[in-house]
Amino acid sequence: MTVTNTQPSTAADDGGKPSNMRSLSRAMEVFAELQRADRPQRLSDLARNCGMSLPTTLRILRVLQDFGMVSQTDKTYRIGPAVLPAARSYIENDPLVTASRPVLQQVAAQTGMTASLYTRLGFERILVVRVDGDAPLRYDMPLGKRLPLTVGAAGKILLAGAPDEHLQEVVKGAVAAGHEEPSFSLAELKARLPEPGTDYAYSADERATGVLSVAMAINRSGLPSESVALTSPVEAATEKGLKAGVPELRRAAARLAELLEGTVY
Amino acid sequence: MTVTNTQPSTAADDGGKPSNMRSLSRAMEVFAELQRADRPQRLSDLARNCGMSLPTTLRILRVLQDFGMVSQTDKTYRIGPAVLPAARSYIENDPLVTASRPVLQQVAAQTGMTASLYTRLGFERILVVRVDGDAPLRYDMPLGKRLPLTVGAAGKILLAGAPDEHLQEVVKGAVAAGHEEPSFSLAELKARLPEPGTDYAYSADERATGVLSVAMAINRSGLPSESVALTSPVEAATEKGLKAGVPELRRAAARLAELLEGTVY
DNA sequence: TAAGACACTTTCATTCTATGAAAGCAATTG
DNA sequence: CAATTGCTTTCATAGAATGAAAGTGTCTTA
Incomplete structure (x- = not known):
């Protein structure tokens, strides 16, 4: 039996740890922030709320968008349709x-x-x-x-x-x-x-x-x-x-x- | 009106492009691979199928796990429960x-x-x-x-x-x-x-x-x-x-x- | 039981990616 | 029309991500 236990999970754990995979962690933060909000978010809001620069946030959003995890309309971003197949996969498998x-x-x-x-x-x-x-x-x-x-x-x-x-x-x-x-x-x-x-x-x-x-x-x-x-x-x-x-x-x-x-x- | 159009989306686009955010893109590949499979995957299989090294794959999985996007049982990985709130957010918002x-x-x-x-x-x-x-x-x-x-x-x-x-x-x-x-x-x-x-x-x-x-x-x-x-x-x-x-x-x-x-x- | 095989994990030096400042645009507003 | 605001791109640099190789544990096999 294995017990690894990394963090208590979920973001909000800025306890000063170095935390590997910075760009990936930050991407997940952006993704979480998009879920928190109940309406499409502007780039600048996301960047501010996640505590990262505009270019970085933009790059993250673009990649997530490529995979359908994020959608964009005009200048606002929101969770994308790719989460549906993911959820289905989870429930079925x-x-x-x-x-x-x-x-x-x-x-x-x-x-x-x-x-x-x-x-x-x-x-x-x-x-x-x-x-x-x-x-x-x-x-x-x-x-x-x-x-x-x-x-x-x-x-x-x-x-x-x-x-x-x-x-x-x-x-x-x-x-x-x-x-x-x-x-x-x-x-x-x-x-x-x-x-x-x-x-x-x-x-x-x-x-x-x-x-x-x-x-x-x-x-x-x-x-x-x-x-x-x-x-x-x-x-x-x-x-x-x-x-x-x-x-x-x-x-x-x-x-x-x-x-x-x-x-x- | 904006037209950006990055890729035709989804992975499988190894068309030689440099593609920004390598680690994030790779993480999404791993995530997609986990969905493709209809049962928990071993680390080595994921690494091979995604064309990346074991350490890299492991690190990606650990971060995704911290955010609940991936679950682990013994030595096998699968999609995690965090996709459910994400899907709900999409459908509701x-x-x-x-x-x-x-x-x-x-x-x-x-x-x-x-x-x-x-x-x-x-x-x-x-x-x-x-x-x-x-x-x-x-x-x-x-x-x-x-x-x-x-x-x-x-x-x-x-x-x-x-x-x-x-x-x-x-x-x-x-x-x-x-x-x-x-x-x-x-x-x-x-x-x-x-x-x-x-x-x-x-x-x-x-x-x-x-x-x-x-x-x-x-x-x-x-x-x-x-x-x-x-x-x-x-x-x-x-x-x-x-x-x-x-x-x-x-x-x-x-x-x-x-x-x-x-x-x- | 021992030895071997296998798969996962960690370490570490190197490479190249991710980063933010600042400049460049575009759109909106007074 | 000028000014403000917000998005996007560029670029030099820091440091993160990477994989080889060594280390560890577990399971299999003789």
């Missing part, structure tokens, strides 16, 4: 994703709840797979959306047992991403996390009102970066009912954990 | 995509057919938006899938009026991508394309059996790179019926063309 689908289907069938798989990405998490249960969730399907680690069962369970030092970074990341108020503190976060000894997390009306959730991490050595969750609208489930699904969820998580053995990122 | 949805909805409502938007990417095209009509299409929704330019109405219309020189490259590209037999020729391709003077393309049983389609390019100066299509299963439409939707389609294409004015890539 990633071993964990493909393996989880039947597992989630089984759990959803047995419990009647909606079953989901989340992956940690930097200081956020994203929904990767969802299999609907009997009662539909009313909020829109946030597949691929950046969600907080600090809110919602599926996020919090990824933080259970993490050292304070790491949690402190998570707090900073959540604030930086706008998921939490600037006053958000380590103590507040720790109060939300499941008690030590509990291997699942529960949430009610946390990330979305009217939604209950239990989640379990897919564990391997070290901090987990994936979790599975059961979710249901309040009118279709009680806390008790949801928690009755925990054993099922535990079994599913164990099955997927085997597959993950060895995953570095 | 791209001006053409968001603008096209209501337009396609209107066309679908008026004609009862399925309405789609395609974008050219290199020597292929991808489905970006689809709004279903009355009769469901039986093949699975290929959103983000790489489809041939040389097959199907929505592909062929993007090639109408292109100079032979360009079509010859398209032929090569289609063969290289496995969309056409190695014997595929320029003459064959030209025979498929709509007659000069026609602004739409028609296809029956071309890319998928039992499916009829008409498509129209979203035109601006030069070669188009987007097209809109009406599609229907054979049992729900006739050639005549589909072609009756062409005026609607033409109006939709014109509306979207305005928006595209100035798009470089």
Whole structure:
């Protein structure tokens, strides 16, 4: 089993490290910045926000454009269509994703709840797979959306047992991403996390009102970066009912954990 | 209006050009290679297939991994989860995509057919938006899938009026991508394309059996790179019926063309 | 069990790429 | 029409990216 662990991932890590592949790293920064914005960006804005010179930014954009990762209209740049085939490739071919689908289907069938798989990405998490249960969730399907680690069962369970030092970074990341108020503190976060000894997390009306959730991490050595969750609208489930699904969820998580053995990122 | 036009996009363009940003270009090659393969790749395979040394390939993978664009399990690499937020950002924020949805909805409502938007990417095209009509299409929704330019109405219309020189490259590209037999020729391709003077393309049983389609390019100066299509299963439409939707389609294409004015890539 | 083969990883000197200052354009505005 | 603003190109230089070769670990085979 390998443990490499480079950075906690994602940009925003200008901790003074030399960091190899400067031009590539910077290109990824530009790409990330384009995603952050919800509308096309001017060259000068991108350059300023990424802290690099205009010529450099322009050159990066041109290369990304050549590969369809970036589109340009007049003088504004945005994410390009090449991300679609990439996302499709991920969803269709990633071993964990493909393996989880039947597992989630089984759990959803047995419990009647909606079953989901989340992956940690930097200081956020994203929904990767969802299999609907009997009662539909009313909020829109946030597949691929950046969600907080600090809110919602599926996020919090990824933080259970993490050292304070790491949690402190998570707090900073959540604030930086706008998921939490600037006053958000380590103590507040720790109060939300499941008690030590509990291997699942529960949430009610946390990330979305009217939604209950239990989640379990897919564990391997070290901090987990994936979790599975059961979710249901309040009118279709009680806390008790949801928690009755925990054993099922535990079994599913164990099955997927085997597959993950060895995953570095 | 600007016309920059760097490369015909996508890798495979080792035409001896110096090409700026070598490390970034190579990183994109690695990323593309990972998508091409439908299962996790070993470092040595990636290095060989991309024509670069092991250390270089490794360094690229590590940076991409830091940004979640690549995942690693043991010694194998694959596309990472960060492509999902990127794809979501594209679909939610791209001006053409968001603008096209209501337009396609209107066309679908008026004609009862399925309405789609395609974008050219290199020597292929991808489905970006689809709004279903009355009769469901039986093949699975290929959103983000790489489809041939040389097959199907929505592909062929993007090639109408292109100079032979360009079509010859398209032929090569289609063969290289496995969309056409190695014997595929320029003459064959030209025979498929709509007659000069026609602004739409028609296809029956071309890319998928039992499916009829008409498509129209979203035109601006030069070669188009987007097209809109009406599609229907054979049992729900006739050639005549589909072609009756062409005026609607033409109006939709014109509306979207305005928006595209100035798009470089 | 030992020896060999294989694949990944690190190191390091060299090359050439990536970089930003500054000049050159183009477009927009007062 | 002049001035401002923002994009693009040029160019000399710094330093990043590169691959050969050595190093390390793991798996295979005798």
